[in-house]
Amino acid sequence: MSTTFDPAQLGQQLKDETGIPPLEKWNPEFCGDIDMRIAADGRWFYEGSPIGREAMVKMFARVLWREGDKYFLKTPVEKVGIQVDDVPFFVTQVERRKGEKGIELIFTTSTGDRVLADAEHPIRVETDPKTGEPSPYLMIRFGMEGKLARNLFYQLVELGRVVHDKKGSELIVDSTGEAFSLGKLRL
Incomplete structure (x- = not known):
């Protein structure tokens, strides 16, 4: 399963949040997997290319969530799966x-x-x-x-x-x- 992912929309959803949001309280629907990966050395990739903007990586890291052995980016309205090579x-x-x-x-x-x-x-x-x-x-x-x-x-x-x-x-x-x-x- 794959989904359309819009980083700008994620930024808009998080604009009023500071620090780590209350992810444990959010229960959005699973929207599918996206082509995002965190390499073992901590580098983030989207659609095979490194994410060069540090602010974007920090924003994604703030909404990172784990369930079992799977990792997600989680907001109040969506949850998308990502790949993690070792740990995030x-x-x-x-x-x-x-x-x-x-x-x-x-x-x-x-x-x-x-x-x-x-x-x-x-x-x-x-x-x-x-x-x-x-x-x-x-x-x-x-x-x-x-x-x-x-x-x-x-x-x-x-x-x-x-x-x-x-x-x-x-x-x-x-x-x-x-x-x-x-x-x-x-x-």
Whole structure:
């Protein structure tokens, strides 16, 4: 199923919204899939071409929604399906500051979202079973994650602490009093 998609109309529907709209309260009809894709490196494409306007990408990111393993752009009046190669957000920066519960790690995505790593926004690391290469992720919102840029993972490794237990050694990074595993260590 495919639909006619008008980015200008989407902009008009969102003109009075600031920040992230109340997507969880909107229940529009599914209008079909559109030829839009978010690449694993966070770049957005429409009909095979990169979307070059940063403001347009940020507008789309504000109305991004996930149901099961499918992704949509969702407004009060329509919901259209899009493709996501890995996860929809790409995390490009991390800031470290002192907070009430100790160190706080605040991450920024390529679309301008700022997310504090905490119990609701955990960091997780998947390890490729064949290559052993880690892929770090952060929960952003509405069940959607962002993949951390490789340099951010190395920054987290530098901030990490080693914890030893009966199962072995693990590298842990802390934020808001929460401990997040960056992976098991082979010693």
